[in-house]
Amino acid sequence: MREAILDAAIDVLGRNPGASLAEVAARAGVGRASLHRHFPARDDLVAAVIRRCMDETDAATAAAVQDAGSARETLLRVLKAVIPLGDRYHFLASLSSTDAEVRARYEADLEWLAGLVDSLKKESVIAPEAPRFWAAANIDAQIWIAWTEVAAGRLAAADAADLALHTLLEGLGKR
Amino acid sequence: MREAILDAAIDVLGRNPGASLAEVAARAGVGRASLHRHFPARDDLVAAVIRRCMDETDAATAAAVQDAGSARETLLRVLKAVIPLGDRYHFLASLSSTDAEVRARYEADLEWLAGLVDSLKKESVIAPEAPRFWAAANIDAQIWIAWTEVAAGRLAAADAADLALHTLLEGLGKR
DNA sequence: CTCGTATGATACATATCTGTCTCATTAAAG
DNA sequence: CTTTAATGAGACAGATATGTATCATACGAG
Incomplete structure (x- = not known):
C-alpha cells in the first residue's frame, strides 16, 4: 500500500x-x-518519496562499492547500479526541496561523488586538470543520459554502463 | 512590457x-x-515563452552556422552561442508542453542536431560507432552542464565552450 | 492643453486542489 | 462466526489560483 x-x-x-x-x-x-x-499532507508524501529515493541510491552505491578494487572499478559498478534508478533521479531533479535533512543528504551525496573524482585523479584515470565539479556533473549527466536512452528503448540496458563509462573517460571523438 | x-x-x-x-x-x-x-490565459503565456526560447536558440544557431567551415567548427560555434542561453534550456526542460507546434519544432531541432552528428561522423570528428541519439544527448548535456557551472560561478564563461567541446570529444580521462 | 490609450489596483466569481470527516464494505484476525 | 481494522466512496469546508470587470490615474500623441 x-x-x-x-x-x-x-x-x-x-x-x-x-x-x-x-x-x-x-x-x-x-x-x-x-x-x-x-x-x-502533500509535503509528507513528497518528503517520503525523496527519502526513499535517496535510501535506494545510497544502498545501491554502498553495495556497489563493496570490495571494488580500483576507483575505476568503483565508478563502473556505481554506474551499473545507479543507471536503472534513473526514474528516481528524474523525480529528485524535478523538485526543489526546502527540507533541511533532504538538503543535507544531497550535499553529502555530492561530496561523496566529488571524493570519487579525487580518487580517480589519484589513480590517473581522470585527468588532473579536469575541474572537480565539472567531472562530478559529467558523471551525473552520463547516468541521466543512459537511463533516458534505455527508457526510450534506444539502448540495451546491458550496454548502458559501459557506454557511459567510455564516453565519460574517452569522449565521443574518433581516436 | x-x-x-x-x-x-x-x-x-x-x-x-x-x-x-x-x-x-x-x-x-x-x-x-x-x-x-x-x-x-496561463497557457498563452507559456506558449509565448516556449516560442520565444525556441526562436532565440534557432537564431543563435543559425548565426553560428553562418560560414563555418568544418562541422567541428560549427559545433564549437553552436556551443559558444547556445551555452549562454542555458536558462532557456532550463525553462523548456521544466515543462512538458502538449502544444502541437511546439512539439513539432522540438522534433525539428532534435533532427537538426542529429544531422550535425552525422556531419561530424563524416568528417571523422566523432567515432562512427557512437549511437546517433547518444551523441546528440551528450551535446545537449554538455550545454546544460556548462551553463549550470557558469551560472554557479565555478567556471569562466569564456572557457565554457572549449571545455565542453573537449569533454565531449575526448572525455575526462587522462591521456 | 486635451483626448485616447495603457496601466495598476481592486473586487469578484469560478475552478481546482487540499485536507477532514462520515459511512458502508471488505478482509483479516481471533 | 464475530469482531476489529483498513479501505473506498463521497460530501464538505477552506485555501489558492485563475480569469473578468471596473475604475481611477498616468502617460503620450496630436
Whole structure:
C-alpha cells in the first residue's frame, strides 16, 4: 500500500511535479482518502518519496562499492547500479526541496561523488586538470543520459554502463 | 512590457513551473491584470515563452552556422552561442508542453542536431560507432552542464565552450 | 492643453486542489 | 462466526489560483 503509493508518486510527480494527489492515488489504484491516511499532507508524501529515493541510491552505491578494487572499478559498478534508478533521479531533479535533512543528504551525496573524482585523479584515470565539479556533473549527466536512452528503448540496458563509462573517460571523438 | 513579462516568466517558471501568475507579474514589476491583457490565459503565456526560447536558440544557431567551415567548427560555434542561453534550456526542460507546434519544432531541432552528428561522423570528428541519439544527448548535456557551472560561478564563461567541446570529444580521462 | 490609450489596483466569481470527516464494505484476525 | 481494522466512496469546508470587470490615474500623441 505505502509502497504502491510511493511508486505511483515517483512516476506521476516525476513527469509533472504539479500533479494533483488525486492523480497519484489513481495511478496507485488507491482511494484519495487512503492516501491521506498514510501521508497526511502533500509535503509528507513528497518528503517520503525523496527519502526513499535517496535510501535506494545510497544502498545501491554502498553495495556497489563493496570490495571494488580500483576507483575505476568503483565508478563502473556505481554506474551499473545507479543507471536503472534513473526514474528516481528524474523525480529528485524535478523538485526543489526546502527540507533541511533532504538538503543535507544531497550535499553529502555530492561530496561523496566529488571524493570519487579525487580518487580517480589519484589513480590517473581522470585527468588532473579536469575541474572537480565539472567531472562530478559529467558523471551525473552520463547516468541521466543512459537511463533516458534505455527508457526510450534506444539502448540495451546491458550496454548502458559501459557506454557511459567510455564516453565519460574517452569522449565521443574518433581516436 | 511584453518582453519584461516573458523574461520574468523564464526566470520564475524556470525555477518553479507551478509558480502563480502573481509571482510572474511581481517579478516583471507589472500588475497582474496587465499580464492578463497581454496573455489572456496561463497557457498563452507559456506558449509565448516556449516560442520565444525556441526562436532565440534557432537564431543563435543559425548565426553560428553562418560560414563555418568544418562541422567541428560549427559545433564549437553552436556551443559558444547556445551555452549562454542555458536558462532557456532550463525553462523548456521544466515543462512538458502538449502544444502541437511546439512539439513539432522540438522534433525539428532534435533532427537538426542529429544531422550535425552525422556531419561530424563524416568528417571523422566523432567515432562512427557512437549511437546517433547518444551523441546528440551528450551535446545537449554538455550545454546544460556548462551553463549550470557558469551560472554557479565555478567556471569562466569564456572557457565554457572549449571545455565542453573537449569533454565531449575526448572525455575526462587522462591521456 | 486635451483626448485616447495603457496601466495598476481592486473586487469578484469560478475552478481546482487540499485536507477532514462520515459511512458502508471488505478482509483479516481471533 | 464475530469482531476489529483498513479501505473506498463521497460530501464538505477552506485555501489558492485563475480569469473578468471596473475604475481611477498616468502617460503620450496630436
